[in-house]
Amino acid sequence: MKKAPTIKEIARMLNLSISTVSRALHNSEGISEGTTRRVKEVAHELGYEPNQTALFLKSGKTLTLGVILPHLSEAFFSEAISGIEDFASEHNYNVLMGQSHDDTEREKKIVEAMKNHRVDGILVSIAKNTKDFSHFDALQKYDIPVVFFDRVPDRYEANTVTCKMEAGMLEAIEFLVKRGHTRIAFINGPKELLATRERLAGYDSALRSLHVEVKPEFVVHSDLSPEATCRAMQTLLTLKTGPSAVIAFNDYVALDAMQYARKMNIRINQDISFVSFANLPVWSYMENPPLASVEQFPYRQGQRATEMILEILNTPKHKVTDKFKKIILEPRLFIHT
Amino acid sequence: MKKAPTIKEIARMLNLSISTVSRALHNSEGISEGTTRRVKEVAHELGYEPNQTALFLKSGKTLTLGVILPHLSEAFFSEAISGIEDFASEHNYNVLMGQSHDDTEREKKIVEAMKNHRVDGILVSIAKNTKDFSHFDALQKYDIPVVFFDRVPDRYEANTVTCKMEAGMLEAIEFLVKRGHTRIAFINGPKELLATRERLAGYDSALRSLHVEVKPEFVVHSDLSPEATCRAMQTLLTLKTGPSAVIAFNDYVALDAMQYARKMNIRINQDISFVSFANLPVWSYMENPPLASVEQFPYRQGQRATEMILEILNTPKHKVTDKFKKIILEPRLFIHT
DNA sequence: CTGTTAGCGCATTCAC
DNA sequence: GTGAATGCGCTAACAG
Numbered sequence: 001m002k003k004a005p006t007i008k009e010i011a012r013m014l015n016l017s018i019s020t021v022s023r024a025l026h027n028s029e030g031i032s033e034g035t036t037r038r039v040k041e042v043a044h045e046l047g048y049e050p051n052q053t054a055l056f057l058k059s060g061k062t063l064t065l066g067v068i069l070p071h072l073s074e075a076f077f078s079e080a081i082s083g084i085e086d087f088a089s090e091h092n093y094n095v096l097m098g099q100s101h102d103d104t105e106r107e108k109k110i111v112e113a114m115k116n117h118r119v120d121g122i123l124v125s126i127a128k129n130t131k132d133f134s135h136f137d138a139l140q141k142y143d144i145p146v147v148f149f150d151r152v153p154d155r156y157e158a159n160t161v162t163c164k165m166e167a168g169m170l171e172a173i174e175f176l177v178k179r180g181h182t183r184i185a186f187i188n189g190p191k192e193l194l195a196t197r198e199r200l201a202g203y204d205s206a207l208r209s210l211h212v213e214v215k216p217e218f219v220v221h222s223d224l225s226p227e228a229t230c231r232a233m234q235t236l237l238t239l240k241t242g243p244s245a246v247i248a249f250n251d252y253v254a255l256d257a258m259q260y261a262r263k264m265n266i267r268i269n270q271d272i273s274f275v276s277f278a279n280l281p282v283w284s285y286m287e288n289p290p291l292a293s294v295e296q297f298p299y300r301q302g303q304r305a306t307e308m309i310l311e312i313l314n315t316p317k318h319k320v321t322d323k324f325k326k327i328i329l330e331p332r333l334f335i336h337t
Numbered sequence: 338m339k340k341a342p343t344i345k346e347i348a349r350m351l352n353l354s355i356s357t358v359s360r361a362l363h364n365s366e367g368i369s370e371g372t373t374r375r376v377k378e379v380a381h382e383l384g385y386e387p388n389q390t391a392l393f394l395k396s397g398k399t400l401t402l403g404v405i406l407p408h409l410s411e412a413f414f415s416e417a418i419s420g421i422e423d424f425a426s427e428h429n430y431n432v433l434m435g436q437s438h439d440d441t442e443r444e445k446k447i448v449e450a451m452k453n454h455r456v457d458g459i460l461v462s463i464a465k466n467t468k469d470f471s472h473f474d475a476l477q478k479y480d481i482p483v484v485f486f487d488r489v490p491d492r493y494e495a496n497t498v499t500c501k502m503e504a505g506m507l508e509a510i511e512f513l514v515k516r517g518h519t520r521i522a523f524i525n526g527p528k529e530l531l532a533t534r535e536r537l538a539g540y541d542s543a544l545r546s547l548h549v550e551v552k553p554e555f556v557v558h559s560d561l562s563p564e565a566t567c568r569a570m571q572t573l574l575t576l577k578t579g580p581s582a583v584i585a586f587n588d589y590v591a592l593d594a595m596q597y598a599r600k601m602n603i604r605i606n607q608d609i610s611f612v613s614f615a616n617l618p619v620w621s622y623m624e625n626p627p628l629a630s631v632e633q634f635p636y637r638q639g640q641r642a643t644e645m646i647l648e649i650l651n652t653p654k655h656k657v658t659d660k661f662k663k664i665i666l667e668p669r670l671f672i673h674t
Numbered sequence: 675c676t677g678t679t680a681g682c683g684c685a686t687t688c689a690c
Numbered sequence: 691g692t693g694a695a696t697g698c699g700c701t702a703a704c705a706g
Contacts, residue, residue, distance in 0.1 A: 003397075004455065004479040006683055017693045022685060030691055047478045052453040053393045054683035057698035062390065064433070064454070071419065073618075078415035082408065085436055094450055096401070097434045099422050113431055116389040117401070118341065141384045142341040255622040262624075281410075282619050285592040287599070343699055354677045359701060367675055391699035394682035 005046040013042055025050075056118060064094045065309065066114035066122040070102045070151070074252075076278055076298045077125065080150065083302030084123060091310055093120070100127040108135045115142055121309040123302075125151040129192060133158075145312045147325075149305040150298070154194040159312070159325045161305040165195060165277075168294035168331035169202030169247075170209075172275045175292055175333055176245045177210050181273065185218040185243035187232045187253055196221075199249065199277070218243055222253055229256035237264060245273040251280040254290050279334050289336040296331050304329070342383040350379055362387075393455060401431045402646065403451035403459040407439045407488070411589075413615055413635045414462065417487065420639030421460060428647055430457070437464040445472045452479055458646040460639075462488040466529060470495075482649045484662075486642040487635070491531040496649070496662045498642040502532060502614075505631035505668035506539030506584075507546075509612045512629055512670055513582045514547050518610065522555040522580035524569045524590055533558075536586065536614070555580055559590055566593035574601060582610040588617040591627050616671050626673040633668050641666070 007021045014021070016035070024031050024039035042048075056062050065088050069077045085095045096119055098110035107127045112135075114122055121144060124136070133153055136146050149161040176184055186203050189196040200219065207214045217239055220232040233256075236243055248254035254276035258268055266272055274290035278298075283289035304327050312325070344358045351358070353372065361368050361376035362385075379385075393399050402425050406414045422432045433456055435447035444464045449472075451459055458481060461473070470490055473483050486498040513521055523540050526533040537556065544551050554576060557569040570593075573580055585591035591613035595605050603609055611627035615635075620626040641664050649662070 004452075004683095008683075018684075019686080019694080020692055022683095023692090026685085032691060035691080047475045049449060049452045049479075051455060051683055053390050053399065053455050054698090055685085056390045057394070057683080058685060060698085072409070072415045072422070073412075073419050075410075075412070075415075078409045078412075081434075082410050082436065085409070085434060089435065089447070089450075092450075094454060095434050097418075097422060097432050098426065099419065110426070112386060113426075113429075115341075115386045117431060118388060118390050138384045142386075255619070259622055280619070282592070282617070285596055285623075287624050341699095345699075355699085356678080356701080357676055359699095360676090363701090369675060372675085388699055391682090392701085394699080395701055397682085 004051070005043075005048045006051070007048075010039060010042050010046065010048065014038060060118075062118050062120055063092060064096050064117065064119045065306070066096045066098070066110075066117075066119040068098050068100055068107060068110050068114075068122065068124040068126075070125060070127055071099050072097075075280055076150070076250075076296070079298035080125070080302035083299035084306045087303045087306040088310075093306075093310070102128040104130045104132070111135045111139070115139065115144065118142070119144065120313055121145045121147070123147050123149060123305050123309060125149055126153060127151075128190060131192070145309060147305045147309045147312075149301050150195075150296070152194060154197075157324060159308060161301050161308060161327045161329070163296040163301065163329045163331045165198040165331070166202035166205065168277065168296070168333070169199055170206040171331070171333040172247055172277075172292065172294055173203070173206040173210060173212075175335070176247075176273065176275060177212060179273070179291075181245040182212050183215075183218070183241065183244045184212065184247065185220070185236050185245070186247045187229065187236075187249055187257055188219060188221050189249040189253070190223045191221065196249070203247070222249065222256075224249070224253060226256045229253050230260045233257045233260045237261070237266070243272065245275065248274060248276040248290070251276050251278045251283070251293065254293075258288070258290070283336055292333050292335045294331045295334045297329060301329065341388070342380075342385045343388070344385075347376060347379050347383065347385065351375060399455050399457055400429060401433050401454065401456045402643070403433045403435070403447075403454075403456040405435050405437055405444060405447050405451075405459065405461040405463075407462060407464055408436050409434075412617055413487070413587075413633070416635035417462070417639035420636035421643045424640045424643040425647075430643075430647070439465040441467045441469070448472045448476070452476065452481065455479070456481065457650055458482045458484070460484050460486060460642050460646060462486055463490065464488075465527060468529070482646060484642045484646045484649075486638050487532075487633070489531060491534075494661060496645060498638050498645060498664045498666070500633045500638065500666045500668045502535040502668070503539035503542065505614065505633070505670070506536055507543040508668070508670040509584055509614075509629065509631055510540070510543040510547060510549075512672070513584075513610065513612060514549060516610070516628075518582040519549050520552075520555070520578065520581045521549065521584065522557070522573050522582070523584045524566065524573075524586055524594055525556060525558050526586040526590070527560045528558065533586070540584070559586065559593075561586070561590060563593045566590050567597045570594040570597045574598070574603070580609065582612065585611060585613040585627070588613050588615045588620070588630065591630075595625070595627070620673055629670050629672045631668045632671045634666060638666065 011018045011021045024036045072078045100107040147159045152160040222229040222232045268288040276290040276293040279293040279295040348355045348358045361373045409415045437444040484496045489497040559565040559569045605625045613627040613630040616630040616632040
């Protein structure tokens with residue numbers, strides 16, 4: 001049973017005081033070259049690494065960022081955290097990760113654990129049902145900044161990184177209209193999500209600005225489960241005058257909707273065209289992907305969010321303002337084939 | 338600029354000593370009910386959470402597990418870490434995450450950072466080129482146990498969780514032979530990986546035991562890049578007597594190989610049948626997935642690895658043995674109708 | 675029932 | 691050039 005080496009141990013081995021060892025390791029002035037060398041040798045020999053945990057007591061910095069996501073199994077989020085981790089590690093930060101599984105209670109627990117660990121800052125994509133943000137607000141008492149990305153609270157008081165969904169929707173609809181579609185349906189997501197409302201607003205305004213008739217029955221909802229998506233698709237297919245194109249809330253909804261349509265003997269992108277949000281990497285391998293999808297750059301969003309929080313952390317306290325930071329990325333319509 | 342509340346602050350506010358506060362928060366014996374209540378009230382009011390970092394100094398436990406993976410963008414690994422995080426958080430452990438991007442140098446850096454943070458244990462799937470394990474061995478000095486999963490070192494001295502690849506290969510080949518295939522090719526992975534050698538051993542022994550002729554030219558390699566996979570597939574397609582079935586090292590290789598074949602006007606699973614390893618969740622949505630794939634249960638592997646490391650952490654020091662723990666899971670052939 | 679103190683690992687201020 | 695002492699937040703052993 002070993003114990004991690006400490007400066008104390010090094011000091012004892014060399015008959016030095018711990019402060020000398022500490023200074024030697026930091027190349028401080030006023031330590032003889034010989035001592036410095038010997039200290040470093042022994043340190044290396046023992047595989048000494050400074051104890052970040054002890055350092056925190058002095059510095060108040062853990063060099064750790066907390067990341068809270070709904071779930072990693074969704075490609076969007078695993079790409080995002082990949083961007084976060086890459087950017088963070090470039091700047092010597094570590095990443096503590098937690099999945100809320102779209103459950104507000106778990107989200108609260110994770111926030112608490114991260115408070116316990118005194119992470120320097122937290123990046124979050126909130127759970128589907130989170131309406132109350134008091135667990136995040138409580139972080140102010142700990143001087144832990146929070147940056148929300150993608151799934152952000154529907155209120156102004158928050159640092160956020162998002163994609164301009166209205167713009168993405170406009171691009172998608174312009175694309176379809178150019179191809180001659182006028183009966184454009186929309187399978188939207190759960191009404192609690194801000195993203196749902198934004199996409200709907202984009203849908204309405206895009207259709208209006210392009211002078212396409214807005215039919216209320218063309219907008220249906222899914223809670224993102226395969227079953228709900230199939231029901232939504234079914235609703236669309238049983239309309240007397242059905243849609244010629246369907247926009248899906250995201251790629252998973254598109255997958256389920258397209259599968260259901262295929263089962264109903266509808267030819268994808270011939271009888272009904274599809275356009276989707278988020279752009280799964282696997283589309284390129286599919287024989288019949290949606291005609292296009294709105295790329296939301298999860299990796300980039302993660303990166304930018306990390307950049308934002310590091311900027312906040314590096315702002316000297318006396319310069320802190322009350323302004324909230326907002327980054328809004330432009331999505332891009334990615335046309336398949 | 339707030340600072341995190343401490344027991345000291347609570348003590349000052351109530352004119353108590355810090356030890357009384359500490360005891361009250363822990364419901365220790367011998368504290369008057371009134372005091373306990375008042376302490377808890379104030380603690381709640383301030384949003385007090387104990388400082389895990391300070392606790393570590395005493396207990397030597399950070400309640401944090403380090404996880405090192407090649408990259409999260411691969412579904413296999415994001416599923417695995419999902420299993421790790423779920424199991425860990427159930428047991429009040431947090432997860433510190435790092436991506437090696439299949440680069441041994443980055444892997445070393447991550448190990449060092451995790452040593453700095455004094456994680457209680459580390460779970461790893463090693464980088465493709467890692468041959469030297471001294472950075473992991475050095476963790477012994479810190480009494481930090483390591484459990485390898487999926488991508489494990491090719492030596493005995495390691496705690497490992499893996500899938501029995503030979504068995505998976507046998508199942509896959511049995512499946513193909515039953516369907517009448519005798520010309521079964523294999524696109525294997527990079528030779529450095531243990532998984533590559535295991536699959537090859539399984540391939541050879543399965544063919545032999547089923548009395549199918551082994552043709553050396555039927556085994557080709559890919560470094561897992563799309564280009565290499567296409568070249569490998571091309572090699573197979575230009576054989577005078579080509580294969581009737583192809584087994585792919587993993588799903589990504591299968592995707593690339595199938596796409597290439599399609600481009601060459603080969604009808605998937607008619608002209609050439611495919612079987613793959615790993616079982617991407619999206620197969621179920623594809624019109625022409627491989628006939629079958631060998632499911633390796635990444636989520637389960639992550640869970641079991643976490644279970645193993647927690648078991649090691651909870652073993653009293655005096656009971657520690659030198660034995661290495663090994664868990665070998667049975668893969669399952671998943672047939673895509 | 676409650677207060678005082680030591681110590682975990684380290685950087686740092688003050689002595690010599 | 692180097693050592694001794696302090697304090698970061700907290701628990702636990704020891705005193706009352």
